[in-house]
Amino acid sequence: MTLNRSLLTKIAIAVLLLAAIVAPIGQGNYITYVLTSWLVFSIAAMGLNLTLGYAGQISLAQASFMAIGAYTTALLTLAGWHWVLAMPLGLILCFGVGLLLGYPALRVKGHLLAFVTLAFNTLVFLVLRNEEWLTGGTFGLVGMPRPDFFIFKTMKQLHFYYFTLGITVFASLAMWGIVRSPWGRAFKALRENPVRAESLGVDTRRITLLAFAIGSAYGGLAGALITPLVQFIEPGSFGLAHSLRILLMVVVGGSGFFFGPFLGAGVVILLPEVLRFTEGYYLIIYSALVIVMLVFVPSGLIGLGGRLREKLWPRQQVRGDLVEGAAQK
Amino acid sequence: MQVLLSGLATGSIYALVAIGFTLVWQAAQTVNFAQGEFVMLPAFFVLAGVSFFGLPLWAALLLGLVASIVVLGILFKKLIVEPILPHGGITLIIATMALGILLKESVKEFYSAEAQPFASLVQSAHVDVLGAVLSLQDLVNLAISLTIVVLLTLFLNRTRTGRCMQATAQNPAVAEILGVNVKRMILYTFIINAALAALASFLITPIYLAKFSNGETLGLIAFIAAIVGGFNQIRGALVGGLLIGVLDNLTAAYVTAEYRAALPLVLLIAIILLRPQGIMGTSEGRTV
Numbered sequence: 001m002t003l004n005r006s007l008l009t010k011i012a013i014a015v016l017l018l019a020a021i022v023a024p025i026g027q028g029n030y031i032t033y034v035l036t037s038w039l040v041f042s043i044a045a046m047g048l049n050l051t052l053g054y055a056g057q058i059s060l061a062q063a064s065f066m067a068i069g070a071y072t073t074a075l076l077t078l079a080g081w082h083w084v085l086a087m088p089l090g091l092i093l094c095f096g097v098g099l100l101l102g103y104p105a106l107r108v109k110g111h112l113l114a115f116v117t118l119a120f121n122t123l124v125f126l127v128l129r130n131e132e133w134l135t136g137g138t139f140g141l142v143g144m145p146r147p148d149f150f151i152f153k154t155m156k157q158l159h160f161y162y163f164t165l166g167i168t169v170f171a172s173l174a175m176w177g178i179v180r181s182p183w184g185r186a187f188k189a190l191r192e193n194p195v196r197a198e199s200l201g202v203d204t205r206r207i208t209l210l211a212f213a214i215g216s217a218y219g220g221l222a223g224a225l226i227t228p229l230v231q232f233i234e235p236g237s238f239g240l241a242h243s244l245r246i247l248l249m250v251v252v253g254g255s256g257f258f259f260g261p262f263l264g265a266g267v268v269i270l271l272p273e274v275l276r277f278t279e280g281y282y283l284i285i286y287s288a289l290v291i292v293m294l295v296f297v298p299s300g301l302i303g304l305g306g307r308l309r310e311k312l313w314p315r316q317q318v319r320g321d322l323v324e325g326a327a328q329k
Numbered sequence: 330m331q332v333l334l335s336g337l338a339t340g341s342i343y344a345l346v347a348i349g350f351t352l353v354w355q356a357a358q359t360v361n362f363a364q365g366e367f368v369m370l371p372a373f374f375v376l377a378g379v380s381f382f383g384l385p386l387w388a389a390l391l392l393g394l395v396a397s398i399v400v401l402g403i404l405f406k407k408l409i410v411e412p413i414l415p416h417g418g419i420t421l422i423i424a425t426m427a428l429g430i431l432l433k434e435s436v437k438e439f440y441s442a443e444a445q446p447f448a449s450l451v452q453s454a455h456v457d458v459l460g461a462v463l464s465l466q467d468l469v470n471l472a473i474s475l476t477i478v479v480l481l482t483l484f485l486n487r488t489r490t491g492r493c494m495q496a497t498a499q500n501p502a503v504a505e506i507l508g509v510n511v512k513r514m515i516l517y518t519f520i521i522n523a524a525l526a527a528l529a530s531f532l533i534t535p536i537y538l539a540k541f542s543n544g545e546t547l548g549l550i551a552f553i554a555a556i557v558g559g560f561n562q563i564r565g566a567l568v569g570g571l572l573i574g575v576l577d578n579l580t581a582a583y584v585t586a587e588y589r590a591a592l593p594l595v596l597l598i599a600i601i602l603l604r605p606q607g608i609m610g611t612s613e614g615r616t617v
Contacts, residue, residue: 058419108601111360114422115552116601119594122549130587240545244426251423281438287431291409294424298416 017169024161032157033229038269039161039168040225045249045261046175047218052247053255054179055211056191057105061117062246064124065094065216067238069223071128074141074233083147087224091217098216102209121243128235140234144227154228164225171221178214179258187211191256219246248290254300263301331463332582333575338467340574341474345529346551347558347566348478349522354555355498356518359410360422363429365548367523371397371530372539373436376445394527402523406516429544436541444538470532477528478567481521485563494518546590550577553597 020039024032048062072090077083104116128135135141146154147163154160178184186207189197198204227233245268253264268286275282297304346368353359361367374396378389409428413421485491496504497514505511537543550573558569573593581589 052419056419058422104598104602111418111422112556112601114360114362114419115556116598118549119553119597123591123594126588126591244430247423248427251420281434283430283434284438287427287434290427291424291431294416294420294427295409295412298413298420 020165021162024158029157032161034269034273036157036161036164036229037226038265039164040222040229041246041249041265041269042262043168043171043225044219044222044246045253045265046171047215047222048246049215049250049253049255049257049261050175050178050187050218051211051215052250053257053260054184054191055187055208055215057102057109057208057211058114058247059101059117059212059215060114060240060243060247061101061121061124062215062219063238063240063242064121065098065219066223066226066242067124067128067233067235068094068097069220070227070233070238071135071141071223072220073224073227074144075134077144077147077227078141083224083228087221090224091220094220094223095213095217098213098219099209101216102212105208105212106205118240118243121240125235125239128238135235138234138236140232142232144231144233146228146231160229164229167221167225171218175218176258183207183210252290252293252300254302257300257302260300260302267301332578334463334471335467336575336578337571338463338471338574339533339578340554340571341471341478342529342533342570343547343550343554343574344567344570345474345477345525345532346547347554347570348481348563349525349529350551350555351563351566352498352518353522356494356515357406357410357414358418359414360418360425361522362422362425362548363432363544364526364551365544365546366429366432367397367401367526367544368530368533368547368551369539369541369544370401370432370436371527372447372534372543373440373445375531376447376539377440390531393531394524397527397530398520398523400523401526402520403516405523406519410519429548433541433544440541442541444540447534447539466535473528473532477525478563481525482563490514490517550593553593557593557596557600 024035027035044062044066047065048059051057051059069087069090072093073083073086076086076089101117101120105113108116129138131137146160148154152159152163154163179187186197186202189200189202190204190207190211194204197207223238226237230237249264249268250261251264252267253260253262271286272282275285293300293304297307299306346364349367350361350364353361371393374393375386375389378384378392379386382389382392384392405428409424410421413424485495493504493509494514494517496507496509497511498518501511504514533547534543551570554569554573555566556569557572558567559565573596576592576596577589580592
């Protein structure tokens with residue numbers, strides 16, 4: 001039966017991937033742009049999901065890692081580097097800074113950690129705004145080129161979408177590997193009960209730092225993709241409000257679920273388009289929905305799906321057997 | 330001297346907000362990320378009272394206070410904190426963040442996105458104190474907030490209800506066994522928090538104008554004040570608030586205006602790393 005379920009999951013993933021490939025075909029540039037930014041924010045949310053959902057360490061600084069990734073890539077590509085070379089450097093930088101930011105998490109938990117990361121995010125924002133010689137200050141940076149790979153040029157919106165999709169799939173596979181590895185289990189152990197994890201031989205110190213560093217590197221990757229996507233970056237796009245937005249993506253989608261971030265980013269990015277007719281009331285509706293959701297289904301939309309399934313098919317075991325029997329016949 | 334005194338005046342308002350924050354944390358383990366918006370909102374209650382119902386200022390202030398207590402105290406406790414608290418601290422933190430967005434956007438859409446002038450209780454005049462020129466507003470603010478802090482401390486230490494509240498904060502289980510109505514005490518705490526936020530709102534809005542985004546910086550500074558001073562002590566929040574107010578003004582005046590906002594943050598990180606219990610706080614002990 002487990003084999004059957006994993007087969008179902010595989011089919012579902014294939015269908016979703018196919019949908020992601022087909023979705024932008026025949027659509028205008030704007031829709032393609034929105035879909036691309038959905039992918040980019042999914043990557044950022046995926047990283048935060050590792051830190052928050054799997055390892056249980058709250059971080060309000062994901063946008064600042066996007067900023068570090070984005071600015072590094074932007075400055076290097078403007079200096080003539082190819083994106084493929086600039087991106088890893090941004091990632092490494094984010095990994096390092098994330099590692100440093102992990103140190104406070106060794107000492108404090110919960111709300112205090114939220115404040116430290118929040119303060120960090122604001123500090124990064126201030127540096128970006130004030131150090132005009134490097135970052136262009138409030139005017140930001142413009143004119144970053146999109147990467148070319150021999151004949152595959154990403155200047156067209158649709159091409160860039162596929163480029164981003166490829167990277168997203170790659171990043172998801174890497175994340176899947178991390179979550180299934182002993183590290184992934186150690187992250188969960190850390191979330192569930194740090195003291196027990198420690199007593200069972202998990203090096204909680206190293207695992208906490210790793211959770212921050214890897215999550216931050218994903219933020220950096222998202223930032224490295226934002227640069228060629230928007231081709232204009234400014235400090236305002238990486239403020240605290242955006243960290244909150246990414247955090248809400250993780251929570252709305254279902255923190256600690258592998259596919260939660262995709263769903264959450266989809267809701268956060270695509271919902272404004274759907275709710276366009278409500279005009280300015282969108283954020284009001286959205287934040288009210290988040291509160292209602294947290295009251296009733298704190299595990300997020302994926303958790304909601306799970307609950308509905310249990311309600312609809314309470315005797316899942318029996319049903320599973322039936323399916324298997326049918327398959328044998 | 331001038332910088333110092335006006336810093337104290339702003340700091341005393343921060344302290345009011347920080348104290349409410351601390352009280353709620355002690356009583357219900359709730360970290361309220363919407364605290365800044367709690368300070369922003371009452372001013373708009375008052376403005377609505379003046380412009381829609383044509384109330385005189387004093388009546389509108391009263392209305393604002395009552396409305397804040399009901400909405401930000403009782404409803405906040407019943408509708409948000411009570412159902413979400415069992416799901417864990419981080420969930421509640423995220424919920425209060427969403428609440429902050431909700432309040433901010435609601436004011437922006439339903440009232441106005443523009444900054445509104447807000448009537449002050451005192452005339453705009455200037456007073457000489459020890460060679461420094463201060464606005465009367467600053468002095469009145471300082472006096473009122475200090476009085477409130479003193480009254481609140483007296484209430485908590487000298488009255489029966491206040492002591493019951495302290496007992497609840499320290500150990501709800503034992504307090505309940507000793508016959509304290511724990512639920513009611515927690516509700517009182519939320520009401521006091523809402524009232525403090527409303528008062529801070531009435532004092533600070535004449536200086537900054539009423540704007541929907543007022544809460545962002547104010548909330549942040551109040552958290553920092555609470556943490557720097559000591560999360561589990563009222564006098565800690567007071568010290569933290571005054572300290573931040575003074576430091577903020579000193580940096581802006583003498584060091585750098587660009588990185589003015591950075592100093593409290595650096596202070597925050599340093600305090601959390603070096604002395605997580607705060608300057609005045611006592612250690613809470615490690616919970617397993």
